[in-house]
Amino acid sequence: MIQVNRNIAIEENEIEMEFVRSSGPGGQNVNKVSTAVQLRFDVAGSSSLPERVRRRLMRTQANRINNQGVLIIESKEHRSQERNRQAALERLVEIVRAAARKPKVRKKTKPSAASRERRLESKRRHSQKKKLRRRVRYPQE
Numbered sequence: 420m421i422q423v424n425r426n427i428a429i430e431e432n433e434i435e436m437e438f439v440r441s442s443g444p445g446g447q448n449v450n451k452v453s454t455a456v457q458l459r460f461d462v463a464g465s466s467s468l469p470e471r472v473r474r475r476l477m478r479t480q481a482n483r484i485n486n487q488g489v490l491i492i493e494s495k496e497h498r499s500q501e502r503n504r505q506a507a508l509e510r511l512v513e514i515v516r517a518a519a520r521k522p523k524v525r526k527k528t529k530p531s532a533a534s535r536e537r538r539l540e541s542k543r544r545h546s547q548k549k550k551l552r553r554r555v556r557y558p559q560e
Contacts (some may be wrong), residue, residue: 463488
């Protein structure tokens with residue numbers, strides 16, 4: 420059981436890990452040992468996630484979730500399989516934690532009268548500057 424926060428815990432049987440050969444640091448070790456990890460978590464079919472968290476996760480992590488609703492996290496920054504596994508799990512926990520946080524509701528505000536006046540004055544100055552750059556036309560004599 421992986422504890423995300425007080426209310427959410429992910430069952431370990433819902434997480435699939437596959438180890439593949441990694442590029443990057445490791446010298447000859449890179450060619451022999453599968454140290455990179457691909458963590459797969461079925462967001463769409465998970466019973467551990469509340470519905471609102473699932474929807475927010477599907478929306479915010481759309482680029483990491485495939486058509487079947489599976490979130491894929493890759494980790495290959497470390498030279499050992501175990502450290503990459505831990506890094507992938509930590510990233511999953513952070514992603515789910517972020518999705519569990521309720522987003523702040525935006526309060527609509529109006530610009531103040533003074534700020535509107537400053538904006539319009541700035542536009543007038545800019546317009547005048549552009550006018551002064553135009554070609555000067557002399558009246559026909």
